[in-house]
Amino acid sequence: MPVGVIIDCLCIVAGGLAGAKIKDKVPQRISQPLNTVFGICAIAIGVISLTKLSSLPAVILSLILGTLAGELLRLDGRVRALFGKAISRMHFKIEGDRKEYMNFYVVVATVFCASGTNIFGAFTEGMTGDFTVLLSKAAMDIFASLIFATALGSAILIIVLPQFLILTACFYASRFIMPLISEPMLADFIAVGGLMTLALGFAIAKIKDVKAVNMLPALILVFPVSCLFHLSL
Numbered sequence: 001m002p003v004g005v006i007i008d009c010l011c012i013v014a015g016g017l018a019g020a021k022i023k024d025k026v027p028q029r030i031s032q033p034l035n036t037v038f039g040i041c042a043i044a045i046g047v048i049s050l051t052k053l054s055s056l057p058a059v060i061l062s063l064i065l066g067t068l069a070g071e072l073l074r075l076d077g078r079v080r081a082l083f084g085k086a087i088s089r090m091h092f093k094i095e096g097d098r099k100e101y102m103n104f105y106v107v108v109a110t111v112f113c114a115s116g117t118n119i120f121g122a123f124t125e126g127m128t129g130d131f132t133v134l135l136s137k138a139a140m141d142i143f144a145s146l147i148f149a150t151a152l153g154s155a156i157l158i159i160v161l162p163q164f165l166i167l168t169a170c171f172y173a174s175r176f177i178m179p180l181i182s183e184p185m186l187a188d189f190i191a192v193g194g195l196m197t198l199a200l201g202f203a204i205a206k207i208k209d210v211k212a213v214n215m216l217p218a219l220i221l222v223f224p225v226s227c228l229f230h231l232s233l
Contacts, residue, residue, distance in 0.1 A: 002171040004131025005122055009164045011142035012112060016156040019149025031150040038147055039205025042197050049116060049194025054184035058229040059191045059222065066218025076211040080106050083158065092155035107203045108148045108156065110212045112141065113163045116193010122167040126174030181223060188226040192218050
């Protein structure tokens with residue numbers, strides 16, 4: 001059983017419900033600085049993850065190719081449209097500018113569904129049964145979801161479904177994938193996830209608008225690219 005995955009998802013549900021409940025009671029002068037602080041924290045996490053890389057050229061090439069693939073596939077637009085339809089069908093209320101709301105929503109969805117830490121944690125639990133990484137992430141996610149819910153409302157709960165499906169898939173696939181992955185490849189994967197987290201931090205803090213969803217293919221491409229670079233050494 002993916003215990004760590006379930007705990008992480010439940011923490012986001014708990015934080016999301018609490019944040020949505022106090023949404024109207026938290027003034028923007030408080031919620032906005034909190035989003036900025038969390039964005040800065042994400043930048044710090046991204047920098048730390050990036051320092052664990054094994055091959056800088058492999059990480060850079062993976063990110064470039066992955067982003068190019070994401071742009072060609074228009075992943076950001078597709079994900080945005082998918083979540084937009086789900087929010088409309090479930091009759092969640094969008095306050096303020098819809099475009100700005102959806103921009104932030106997609107960033108938050110990427111943070112919870114496809115962060116390098118979450119995926120690495122799911123792989124680790126699937127292989128070893130140790131869900132410490134996901135437990136640590138859950139402790140952060142409960143506060144993050146509470147903060148984000150003050151801006152997004154109850155619609156944040158929709159994110160939990162794809163998050164559970166993605167992390168559960170990683171959990172069960174880990175026994176087939178992890179034996180094929182060397183330590184340098186895993187280090188480069190974490191570094192790519194760190195770069196994505198860094199970009200997400202800029203978007204959350206509203207320093208720079210980044211379409212982080214379009215970077216997601218890099219998390220897959222980094223394994224073969226890293227393998228080729230290390231074989232050539």
